[in-house]
Amino acid sequence: MITSTSDLLNIRQQHLPLIEARLGREEAAGEHQILVCAGTGCSSSGSHGLREELKKQVEAHQLQEKVKIIKTGCFGFCKLGPIAVVYPEGIFYCRVRKEDAAALVKGLASSQVITRLLYRDPATGHLPRRMEEIHFFQAQHRIALRNCGLINPEDINEYIARDGYQALAEALTRRPEEIIAAISASGLRGRGGAGFPTGRKWELTAAAPSRPRYVVCNADEGDPGAFMDRSILEGDPHSVLEGMAIAGYAIGAKQGYVYVRAEYPIAVDRLERAIRQACRAGLLGDNILGTGFSFNIEIRLGAGAFVCGEETALLRSIEGRRGEPRPRPPYPAQAGLWGKPTVVNNVETLANVPVIIRKGAEWYASFGTKGSKGTKVFSLAGSINNTGLIEVPMGTTLREIIFGIGGGIPGGKKFKAVQTGGPSGGCLPEEMLDTPVDYEALTEAGSIMGSGGLIVMDESDCMVDIARFYLEFSQDESCGRCTPCRVGTKRLLEILKRITSGEGSMGDLKLLEDLSHDVKEASLCGLGQTAPNPILSTLRYFRHEYEAHVRDKYCPAGVCRNLTQRPVLH
């Protein structure tokens, strides 16, 4: 039980050597740690079996004293899983099979590197040994992901060794207003999509007269193509809990809820464990660190409805009801859960909070651009070599993300578009690749930051079909409460289907555009208000593709089945 800051520091001191060795800062003669990723990606490619086999091998060679096998969260390079990193050397192995365990353990004694398990740079053929030598990792700056792939997410002591819960301890010695001021000064904006200033949101909630107040973590992550929040929850759940407790102190709340999708079983499991451990350690619950501040956190499960990510719908769902949005205002800051003032924050937003408190607002604000401070986690997927999870300073260009860190387009294909912001976002073409990731710059370019899913498309993707795909999603997920969204998305989808099946007319393009604007303006919640964005952005940048479908009855990408005959040239 940790009842004071000095208890906390003792635990930190006690477990620090383990982490230091992992960071290569401490000479631990002859001792090794093998970190094996246990994120969803690697788990599905067999990391559990690998871990078991490694343990067996260690026992068989009676190396239990000298070699530790540690499970971690996601390293970000999920496609190459299972990932294993050997410390103190920091050797990065990928696609490690159970069958490789024996060689790996044997190699430790003779300091032998197993070349066939190293990462091969597809561009240069180079075989970097250490993580730091791989461009994918070099180019990143990890703040929200600081512990993912570095600590065992199921062991609170490892989190504490990484300075965990120190920000909470420090916050509790300051006044709530000071904490809010620090978050405001850091420039942190909500990572769930809209980018609302986090400090301002806390301030509004703290100023609301009624009580009790609540903190809610939005871990619904309904955006298809996004897995940032999932990875943070799986790899570093305590950072989110600590962020929530700090938020709770700042706004005067005693209770927090994490709303997480039931479809994320590993994340739910790790969160449950983390909450249990934090309660047992006295870092959640009554009279935290002897300061008189009490804060509890419970989990509420989502059940597969995209609209439940919208904050008013989410709050209803936490109350156990149908997750239907309601008009705002009143905002949750004024009337949220059970009608009480509530802060709703995204997972990544909250994971940033402890670092900001510990290292200071100025430090955080030194990263990023004028209006978008700090770093942003993106999930890279689609037609890109290095699919996975990355974190970069705001202001990094899309080109650097896709062609630098992401390693470009596989199979010698040509880049066509990058989709950001999921169903609420848009597709940007080649000419816009020098856009920096920054809330305003992306919006101006016709897309949005959104939650951070980046899907890369190449010449074999049809942009009209992609617009159809998103509209189908929005139409499916519309809660049906208001007509513009329910009927509007249906009509939009019908028109798109007409065009992709070769029955569209030029008039349809005008109709699409007009109807898109109507649906945007008249819908009640963010789902309907943003559903037409994929259409508007593709019409803006890829109008020629629509025209080819309508006028030439030809799909240039060869996706739309009825439209694969090349048009006869006149």
Place this chain on the structure above:
Amino acid sequence: MLDKYSRLDKVVKVYGRQPGQLIRILHQAQEIFGYLPPEVQAYLAARLNIPLAEIAGVVSFYSLFNSEPKGKYTISVCLGTACYVKGSQEIFQAFKNEMDLDDDDTTPDRLFTLRSTRCMGACGLAPVVAINDDIYGQVKAGDVAGILSRYQAKELADDHEYQRPVEHPATAPPPH
């Protein structure tokens, strides 16, 4: 069946008094029964003192809940964006052809239910297929038959132990 209801009673005991735990209770009920038939919904309505209409409303709202029985294995093919651009549509089609099923259908032997889902958060491995809790990444349409036969073989091996879910609970819920 009685055993299932007593398991459900335990869930109600743990979560029934906490506000807003209806979704968790329904989720666990679905784990116990495999789906949420009207009998179970009615039972919960009585136990939790919530109108049946409200429970039915919640069940129908969330895609995670089924009021139809499902197979022993639910095959979920991800049709989220990352998977879609990697050709998951073809994989879905391959499953449909292989088993002669439509979306949300169950094989006559109640072994498999096929459905499309949106993003399981394993997009880095797209295209992704999940069979109950097993996730398969970077699946190709050609892998489909092999994946299916793995479960069929497993089924043959432990057939004698397993009773497939039946259409309706064999007995009425116990009186309350």
